[in-house]
Amino acid sequence: MSETFPASEKLKSKILIDILFTEGNSIKQFPIKLLYHPIKNPEITTCKTGVSVPKRNFKKAVDRNYLKRLMREAFRKNKYLVESNLNHKYALMFIFTARKNYEYEEISNCIIQLLKKLKEKESTHEKQDD
RNA sequence: AAAGUAGGCCACCUUAUCGCCACACCCCCGGUGUGGAGGAAAGUCCGGACACCAUAGAGCAGCAUAGUGGAUAACACCCACCAGUCGUGAGAUUAGGACAAGUGCAACAGAAAGUAUGUACAGGUUAAGCUGUAGUGAAACCAGGUAAACUCUAUGCGGUGCAAUGCCAUGUAUACCGGCAUUUAAGGGUUGCUCGCCCGUUGCUGGAGGGUAGGCAGCUAAAGAUUCUUGGUAACAAGAAUAUGAGAUAAAUGAUAAGGAUUGCUUUCUCUUUUGAGAUUGGGAGACAGAAUCCGGCUUAUCGGCCUACUUUUUUU
RNA sequence: CGGGACGUGGUGCAGUCCGGUAGCAUGCACGGCUGGGGGCCGUGUGGUCGCAGGUUCAAAUCCUGUCGUCCCGA
Numbered sequence: 450m451s452e453t454f455p456a457s458e459k460l461k462s463k464i465l466i467d468i469l470f471t472e473g474n475s476i477k478q479f480p481i482k483l484l485y486h487p488i489k490n491p492e493i494t495t496c497k498t499g500v501s502v503p504k505r506n507f508k509k510a511v512d513r514n515y516l517k518r519l520m521r522e523a524f525r526k527n528k529y530l531v532e533s534n535l536n537h538k539y540a541l542m543f544i545f546t547a548r549k550n551y552e553y554e555e556i557s558n559c560i561i562q563l564l565k566k567l568k569e570k571e572s573t574h575e576k577q578d579d
Numbered sequence: 580a581a582a583g584u585a586g587g588c589c590a591c592c593u594u595a596u597c598g599c600c601a602c603a604c605c606c607c608c609g610g611u612g613u614g615g616a617g618g619a620a621a622g623u624c625c626g627g628a629c630a631c632c633a634u635a636g637a638g639c640a641g642c643a644u645a646g647u648g649g650a651u652a653a654c655a656c657c658c659a660c661c662a663g664u665c666g667u668g669a670g671a672u673u674a675g676g677a678c679a680a681g682u683g684c685a686a687c688a689g690a691a692a693g694u695a696u697g698u699a700c701a702g703g704u705u706a707a708g709c710u711g712u713a714g715u716g717a718a719a720c721c722a723g724g725u726a727a728a729c730u731c732u733a734u735g736c737g738g739u740g741c742a743a744u745g746c747c748a749u750g751u752a753u754a755c756c757g758g759c760a761u762u763u764a765a766g767g768g769u770u771g772c773u774c775g776c777c778c779g780u781u782g783c784u785g786g787a788g789g790g791u792a793g794g795c796a797g798c799u800a801a802a803g804a805u806u807c808u809u810g811g812u813a814a815c816a817a818g819a820a821u822a823u824g825a826g827a828u829a830a831a832u833g834a835u836a837a838g839g840a841u842u843g844c845u846u847u848c849u850c851u852u853u854u855g856a857g858a859u860u861g862g863g864a865g866a867c868a869g870a871a872u873c874c875g876g877c878u879u880a881u882c883g884g885c886c887u888a889c890u891u892u893u894u895u896u
Numbered sequence: 897c898g899g900g901a902c903g904u905g906g907u908g909c910a911g912u913c914c915g916g917u918a919g920c921a922u923g924c925a926c927g928g929c930u931g932g933g934g935g936c937c938g939u940g941u942g943g944u945c946g947c948a949g950g951u952u953c954a955a956a957u958c959c960u961g962u963c964g965u966c967c968c969g970a
Contacts, residue, residue: 452597461829464792499829510621511868518833525598526834542829553834
C-alpha cells in the first residue's frame with residue numbers, strides 16, 4: 450500500500466473548497482473536525498485532501514505550519530483505511546479546532562478514528578439510498 | 580579575582596526508514612541524481628530598485644527632516660568632529676536651526692508672569708524704581724521663559740503598488756473601447772483647494788472588452804556573498820580571485836528510531852585543609868521563530884555559549 | 897501588500913484638539929424613607945489613564961518607540 454501524498458491528491462481548487470464548506474458534512478473528534486463531500490466531477494479520479502489551522506487560534510505561522518505538517522503526516526500514514534474502500538471520491542478537509550499544541554501520537558490516533566467514522570457513515574448513507 | 584562598558588560570532592551534529600517542493604536526466608508505469616528558510620525570514624517604521632498611470636502638469640496647502648562635515652542608489656540609518664546632559668570611569672545619550680518678525684500660553688505661590696513694578700530695610704538724590712538686598716516661583720528690566728505651541732527659515736516629497744504589469748485559454752452578450760459626424764453645455768472624475776487636464780448626447784462604423792475562477796511570464800545572478808590587496812581616522816570606495824546552492828501559491832524543510840557532543844540538577848566514588856576538581860548513574864533542557872518581488876537600514880523577540888578591546892576596585896609581583 | 901480606529905475605577909463611556917482639578921452612569925458597602933420587597937434620597941468605596949522613553953517647572957493630554965484588540969481595501 451502506497452504511503453505517498455503527491456500533489457494530485459491535495460485539495461487545491463477554490464471551487465471545490467467553497468462547495469465543501471457550504472454543502473459538506475462534518476465529523477467531529479476533538480481536537481480535529483473532518484469536512485467531507487462527494488466529488489461529482491468525473492475528470493477527478495482521486496480523493497482530494499487538505500488540512501487547515503485557523504489563524505484565530507494560533508497567531509504564529511510556525512505553530513500553524515507545524516500542526517499542518519503533523520496532520521498531513523498522520524493522514525499519509527493512515528490513508529489506506531479509506532483509499533480503496535470508499536465507493537465515491539471525496540473532498541476532505543481536516544480542521545484543527547483546539548487552542549493548544551498536541552503531540553503527534555494524539556493527532557495520529559484522532560485521524561485514525563475520524564477515517565473509521567467516515568467509512569461507517571458512508572456505508573449507512575449507501576443503505577439509506579437503497 | 581570581582582564588578583562593569585562596548586563590539587562581534589554561533590544558533591546542536593551524524594546516520595537509517597517513510598514522505599514533501601523545485602530542477603536535470605533516463606524514460607514516459609515510474610526511477611535516479613542535485614538542491615531546499617532566518618538573524619531576525621517578524622513588525623511594516625523609513626529609504627530605494629522595478630512596473631504602470633496626463634486622473635502623472637502648475638500654484639497653494641500638507642507631510643517629513645533639522646549642530647558641522649563626510650559616506651551612499653537613497654534615507655530618519657551609518658561614520659568623524661563640536662556642544663549639552665548622565666556616569667568615579669570605560670562609555671551612554673540628545674527632533675542640537677530661529678522667541679532681535681508676528682500671535683498665543685504660564686496652574687499654585689507671589690505685589691507683579693509682560694502695557695511690569697509693590698512692600699520692608701539699606702544706600703543715594705533738590706526730587707524720582709535711581710541702586711542694592713529680602714521673600715514667591717521653573718522663570719522676576721533682560722532686547723525674560725516656552726517653537727515634541729501656532730509660526731518663520733533651509734532642504735526634500737506626483738500617485739499606486741508584484742494581487743504592479745504583460746500574455747493565454749475558458750466564457751457571457753452590448754453594460755466596454757477606438758474612429759467619423761452631431762450637440763457646445765448641464766454634469767461627472769482627480770490628492771485637500773484653485774487653475775489645468777480627462778470624460779460626455781445621439782447616430783453610423785470597426786474592435787473585442789468587464790466580472791469571476793485558472794495557467795504562463797514577472798521570479799530570483801544580486802547597489803549580492805566569502806577571502807585578499809590598496810586608499811581613507813572611520814562609515815565606505817576601487818581592484819583581484821573563488822564558488823554559485825529556496826522559488827512555494829489551501830502555500831514545500833517533516834515524522835519516527837538510534838548514537839554522539841553541550842549546559843546545569845541529581846546518585847555514588849576518588850583527590851584536596853577548605854573553596855573546588857575529575858570520573859560515573861538517572862531523568863531533564865536546547866530559545867525566538869517559517870521565505871512569498873528584491874535590496875539597504877531601524878525596531879522588537881531570543882535558550883545556551885564563545886571571542887576581542889577597555890574601565891573601576893582589591894590583592895600579589 | 898496597504899490603510900484606519902481604539903486601550904481611562906469591576907463594567908460602559910467623557911476628559912486628549914487648546915498641558916496644571918482625573919469626572920459621569922452603573923456596580924459594591926453603609927445609613928434613611930416603607931410593615932417588608934422594589935424604588936427613591938444621602939454618604940462612602942474603587943483608577944500604575946496598556947507599557948517604555950523623551951520634551952516641559954509640570955504629561956491621561958505633546959513627541960517617539962512598543963504591546964494588545966478590532967475593522968477596511970486590493
